Amino acid sequence: MHPLFLFLSFVALLSALGVVFAKNPVHSVLFLILTFFSLSGHYLLLNAQFLAAVNIIVYAGAIMVLFLFVIMFLNLNVDTEPHKPALARIAAAVAGGSLLLILVAALKDIVPTGVATGTPFNSQIGMVDQLGLKLYTDFLLPFELASVLFLIAMVGAVMLGKRETGERNF
Amino acid sequence: MIELPALGWQSIVIFVVFALSLLIATYCTYAERVIAAFLQDRVGPDRAGPYGLLQPLADAVKMFTKEEFFPGGANKVLFVVGPCLAMITALMSSAVIPFGNTMSFGNNAFFLQGIEVNIGMLWIFGVVSLGVYGVMIGGWASNNKFSLLGAVRAASQNISYELAMGMSLIAVLMISGTLSLREITLQQSVAGEWQMWNIVKQPIGFLIFLVCAFAETNRTPFDLPECETELVGGYHTEYSSMKLGLYLFSEYVNIFVVSAVMSVLYFGGFNFPFQYELRDWFVNSQGWELNSAQNLITLLGTVGIFLKIFAFIFFFMWVRWTLPRFRYDQLMRLGWTILIPLAVFNIVLTGALILFGVI
Amino acid sequence: MQLTNRAKVLEKKPMTLAERAYLPAIFQGLSITMRHFFMKKATVRYPEEVRPFSGFFRGLHVLKRDELGRERCTACGLCAVSCPAEAITMVAGERKKGEEGLYREEKYAISYEINMLRCIFCGLCEEACPKAAIYLQPDKMAPPRYERDEFVYGKDRLVEPVSPDERSVKGIQLTPEQADKLRARIV
Ligand code: SF4
Numbered sequence: 001m002h003p004l005f006l007f008l009s010f011v012a013l014l015s016a017l018g019v020v021f022a023k024n025p026v027h028s029v030l031f032l033i034l035t036f037f038s039l040s041g042h043y044l045l046l047n048a049q050f051l052a053a054v055n056i057i058v059y060a061g062a063i064m065v066l067f068l069f070v071i072m073f074l075n076l077n078v079d080t081e082p083h084k085p086a087l088a089r090i091a092a093a094v095a096g097g098s099l100l101l102i103l104v105a106a107l108k109d110i111v112p113t114g115v116a117t118g119t120p121f122n123s124q125i126g127m128v129d130q131l132g133l134k135l136y137t138d139f140l141l142p143f144e145l146a147s148v149l150f151l152i153a154m155v156g157a158v159m160l161g162k163r164e165t166g167e168r169n170f
Numbered sequence: 171m172i173e174l175p176a177l178g179w180q181s182i183v184i185f186v187v188f189a190l191s192l193l194i195a196t197y198c199t200y201a202e203r204v205i206a207a208f209l210q211d212r213v214g215p216d217r218a219g220p221y222g223l224l225q226p227l228a229d230a231v232k233m234f235t236k237e238e239f240f241p242g243g244a245n246k247v248l249f250v251v252g253p254c255l256a257m258i259t260a261l262m263s264s265a266v267i268p269f270g271n272t273m274s275f276g277n278n279a280f281f282l283q284g285i286e287v288n289i290g291m292l293w294i295f296g297v298v299s300l301g302v303y304g305v306m307i308g309g310w311a312s313n314n315k316f317s318l319l320g321a322v323r324a325a326s327q328n329i330s331y332e333l334a335m336g337m338s339l340i341a342v343l344m345i346s347g348t349l350s351l352r353e354i355t356l357q358q359s360v361a362g363e364w365q366m367w368n369i370v371k372q373p374i375g376f377l378i379f380l381v382c383a384f385a386e387t388n389r390t391p392f393d394l395p396e397c398e399t400e401l402v403g404g405y406h407t408e409y410s411s412m413k414l415g416l417y418l419f420s421e422y423v424n425i426f427v428v429s430a431v432m433s434v435l436y437f438g439g440f441n442f443p444f445q446y447e448l449r450d451w452f453v454n455s456q457g458w459e460l461n462s463a464q465n466l467i468t469l470l471g472t473v474g475i476f477l478k479i480f481a482f483i484f485f486f487m488w489v490r491w492t493l494p495r496f497r498y499d500q501l502m503r504l505g506w507t508i509l510i511p512l513a514v515f516n517i518v519l520t521g522a523l524i525l526f527g528v529i
Numbered sequence: 530m531q532l533t534n535r536a537k538v539l540e541k542k543p544m545t546l547a548e549r550a551y552l553p554a555i556f557q558g559l560s561i562t563m564r565h566f567f568m569k570k571a572t573v574r575y576p577e578e579v580r581p582f583s584g585f586f587r588g589l590h591v592l593k594r595d596e597l598g599r600e601r602c603t604a605c606g607l608c609a610v611s612c613p614a615e616a617i618t619m620v621a622g623e624r625k626k627g628e629e630g631l632y633r634e635e636k637y638a639i640s641y642e643i644n645m646l647r648c649i650f651c652g653l654c655e656e657a658c659p660k661a662a663i664y665l666q667p668d669k670m671a672p673p674r675y676e677r678d679e680f681v682y683g684k685d686r687l688v689e690p691v692s693p694d695e696r697s698v699k700g701i702q703l704t705p706e707q708a709d710k711l712r713a714r715i716v
């Protein structure tokens with residue numbers, strides 16, 4: 001195994017654990033960002049530069065900034081954390097456990113391309129043009145639906161930001 | 171497996187690019203003060219060295235010898251990480267900018283560019299979007315409400331303007347069909363063809379990008395995260411010494427990078443008018459070898475892109491010392507209700523123009 | 530209630546499109562600053578370059594001597610009386626035998642002090658003096674100091690040096706070239 005892969009996996013797992021175990025929610029978020037970075041590193045190792053970049057832009061660059069934003073405002077810390085009843089803890093454990101179960105079940109039969117099967121590994125598979133071709137041929141409908149959804153969200157944001165009649169204009 | 175860039179020549183280029191961004195940022199601090207002074211009928215710093223040229227050095231000495239201060243209740247680790255992050259993210263983006271065409275010596279050819287990746291534009295965009303972390307983390311870790319407010323402002327401002335910026339970039343992508351900054355540059359000037367710089371095809375897009383660039387680099391008129399009339403010092407209220415220096419410095423590195431990106435995307439990067447004619451003239455009438463003529467053109471092009479970058483940096487400073495600061499609600503309104511619809515309109519317009527074969 | 534007829538009703542017009550687009554105003558502002566970029570700079574680079582004093586600048590006082598090198602002041606006290614800031618104090622004394630070369634009149638000032646913190650450099654002392662003894666120099670100022678008592682100038686610092694070419698080491702001093710320039714301007 002490539003030493004870079006080992007290192008990235010190590011960082012990814014460690015920071016993922018950090019997300020869960022960190023006492024301070026801001027630290028949790030920062031660990032999560034670190035996790036995203038190591039995931040992007042993995043994408044790079046798989047020669048999927050586009051995914052790596054988009055992962056950083058969307059998750060680390062935008063979504064986590066919003067997370068951090070909200071958490072900074074809430075000023076959560078250990079004292080203000082409400083005591084959770086035992087039932088909630090059990091429910092959380094069950095939910096998380098079943099997710100794990102599903103993931104394991106789904107992934108156990110996967111054969112990575114190019115390892116055991118005869119399919120040759122296409123090194124260009126992660127490149128932008130390949131991805132674009134796939135998206136615009138095989139997955140055209142879901143892709144377009146998703147973009148329409150985003151457009152609607154954007155228009156909604158603009159509408160919310162519009163000045164209403166009668167609103168004070170300083 | 172990812173192909174690492176060939177070491178050797180390329181590593182020298184990387185080192186030079188790195189050093190150059192730092193050097194230029196250093197002198198930006200000087201230029202800022204001189205330009206501010208000139209715009210206000212003053213002369214600016216002129217004591218340290220001839221024309222005050224050693225002023226950045228004096229500033230650095232001052233910064234380094236100031237007291238290292240940690241506010242009580244601050245998160246020590248993150249308080250230090252903040253400015254480091256700001257600086258790292260600022261420096262990272264200059265790696266993919268093509269500062270020149272190919273230089274060839276015998277069989278060795280190398281690009282005057284840190285790393286040539288085929289997602290250069292995404293790289294820039296990603297790194298720029300990370301830039302806000304330095305500010306946010308530093309502002310939060312200071313344990314000061316002014317810092318926190320500054321950090322929060324920075325975050326919301328960056329997110330809002332990133333959208334419009336990304337969409338103005340998409341229009342450029344639609345014309346060029348590639349994410350590689352090098353390709354985009356080369357497309358803006360093709361030998362024997364009448365090719366125009368992207369600014370001609372994308373005037374609205376450029377305007378949007380320019381405004382967003384001001385917002386993303388936290389420059390006046392959008393420097394609300396450090397708005398001293400409302401927030402004392404904004405996110406760096408509690409910072410002193412070189413940690414403050416890193417914050418201030420990263421702003422200039424950011425300006426440099428953003429100027430470089432604008433020159434590459436909209437102003438032809440290292441191209442300059444009549445470069446091919448000039449090369450052919452050297453080869454045909456002066457009897458030069460093709461290689462050396464090309465190298466000369468490359469060097470001239472590098473000078474050209476730096477001139478463009480300096481022009482943009484000057485513009486940034488010119489605007490800073492001309493315009494007053496926006497109010498925060500004005501800033502948000504401008505971003506969401508004007509720039510974003512304009513950017514969407516620009517995309518549609520570009521698509522239509524491409525469809526009808528105009529550009 | 531109408532108090533005067535000068536009240537003007539201001540109408541707040543809605544902004545025109547050009548005003549709402551910001552850009553024209555921004556370019557206007559940019560062009561204004563750019564004009565200033567090329568304008569003459571107002572800065573005077575101080576130690577190398579001094580602001581020229583005006584020809585009738587009233588600066589640090591000097592107690593003059595006559596053509597024989599005798600102190601002109603006769604301690605009449607008219608300057609102290611005329612001084613609106615009450616900055617001048619003096620102690621008068623009688624000239625002894627053998628001091629004729631030092632003092633012009635029979636009565637002279639044993640001590641003569643001007644408090645430069647009180648003085649407003651109005652020049653009334655100069656106007657009042659019947660003996661043309663006190664003048665405010667056009668090329669010297671009382672320099673900043675750290676202690677208050679240093680601003681009380683005694684005779685040691687006020688009386689003109691015997692040799693007219695010898696210049697006081699105290700006070701802000703013009704270089705000979707600057708003095709020449711100033712003289713040329715005044716004349
Ligand atoms: S200049 Fe005016 S204030 Fe100063 S000592 Fe003379 S009379 Fe008094």
Ligand code: SF4
Nearest residue numbers: 602603605606608658
């Ligand atoms: S300076 Fe003139 S006015 Fe003052 S005491 Fe002397 S002679 Fe009289």
